[in-house]
Amino acid sequence: MVLPSLASKLPDVGTSIFSVMSQLATECGAINLAQGFPDYDPPQVLTDALARHAQTPGHHQYAPMPGLPRLRALISEKTALTYGVSAPNPDTEITVTSGATEALYAVLAAVVRPGDEVIVLEPAYDLYGPAIRLQGGVPVYVPLALPDFLPDWERVAAAISPRTRLIMVNSPHNPSGAVLTDDDLNALADLLAPTEAFVLSDEVYEHMVFDGQQHRSVLQHPELAARGFVLSSFGKTYHATGWKVGYCIAPPLLTAEVRRVHQFLTFAVSTPTQHALADVLANADHYQSLPGFYQQKRDLFGELMRATRFELLPSPGSYFQLARYQAIAPNEDDVTFARRLTQEAGVAVVPMSAFYHDGTDHGLVRFCFAKKDETLRAAAERLRNL
Structure with missing residues (x-):
């Protein structure tokens, strides 16, 4: 044999x-x-909600593929409240995923084709490069400058080529804790304006910004939001990394492509967990x-x-x-x-x-x-x- x-x-x-x-x-x-x-x-209120929904008849079967409608509606409200932007459409712009990790992989699988280049700012979470390569993409690494670990936009500009499909940004940054500013987002938008490249913005630490600073989301920059996939994590926000629940916000056409992958990658996220998160998300006290x-x-x-x-x-x-x-x-x-x-x-x-x-x-x-x-x-x- x-x-x-x-x-x-x-x-x-x-x-x-x-x-x-x-x-x-x-x-x-x-x-x-x-x-x-x-x-x-x-928080106790969240674990109590999970226990309650684990005992609720009908809450043990598949949730809708994009996520529970009630949870997506609350994500939309939270986004508008937090960032002062128009509320994203829960039906066409928000997808609940198995952690931000699955969202990131789904975005790359939807967008990157063999030979496409993806700009990665290093140091970077170790998932980025392998996930790009699994799609046949080519990671193009641009180092962040020590000691502040903020992008040198001239070096980023030099890395952009006709094959650039996507640029990945992460703020607040893992591992350095660096935080992008409005000037950084404006510089990124200027670089991408003449291109057809997308932006993947990993914002899972969005509620962990210190010393009076404010997190600046790609969602707050209209030009970037129009070509952007923004990822967030309930696991990080609610001290529940083992629950593996996150979400992706993107314009309707981009969301449709993410969902094409998501439905065959994970399909649906834990139903009682989504119900529990929906119960607590309406109260902003925790994440604020x-x-x-x-x-x-x-x-x-x-x-x-x-x-x-x-x-x-x-x-x-x-x-x-x-x-x-x-x-x-x-x-x-x-x-x-x-x-x-x-x-x-x-x-x-x-x-x-x-x-x-x-x-x-x-x-x-x-x-x-x-x-x-x-x-x-x-x-x-x-x-x-x-």
Whole structure:
């Protein structure tokens, strides 16, 4: 018998660094500040709603493919309230997805054809490049400038070619926490005006912007919104990453293409979960309180880390904190340092090189401060003892 052979479509891709570091943290009994998820539960009102709908007859079958109408209507209202824009049409412009990850993949599958180029600003979430390549697309990487990690729009302009199909932006930015401004969106719109390229805007940390700044969404820029796919995440907003519920907002013609893929990729998202989210979404108190909630954690972590030899970079958004470690291990690469920190100090982090397609090493590691205060205090105590 001859067994079939299988040539990998992603032969250079292994297990995600986030899974690797989390597994190492478990093996070592380390405090996990590596993977980006909270160690506290969603609001009680939300988990109560989920329990209620799990007991409701009829709430265990497929939801409509685009998402529950009631949830999409509330997403529309929330979007208009948050960004001061015309409410997107729930029927033709909003699609509920299995997390923002599925939304991102569905957009790329709908838009990118073999040979198309997609501009990716690095460092970037490690999903971007492989998802582009799986569509036959070509990632074109443009580095963000340290230390603020904001785009150099001249370099972006130089990367645009007749084959550019899409540009991906992420604000607040993972892993750096950088936040795009109105000037950045205007510059992006000017660059794309003479092209037929689309924009995919990953805005899953939209409610985590600090120090009095405001998140600027692509939805607020009419020229970008007309060619844009904007992604958001209930998992990030409601401390429920394991629920895997997100959504995509795009103009009707673009939404129709996303749904063509979504219906054969996931089809529908968990029905009781959507009902529970709809129950709480009408109350804006939770997501409007998030900037203050996470700024307190960022500031606490920053204050605790003053007693260590890490050098923290600014973090104007997201729930991530970058840090230099040269005062501790000046000659060590970031992967080796991250592993040793987990094994010897008992605190897991992510090496920054994981966010670069070529493993660029700037001597930085990423901490996640979406943790209970006692977790942050315990981690800082261990780091002080290095």
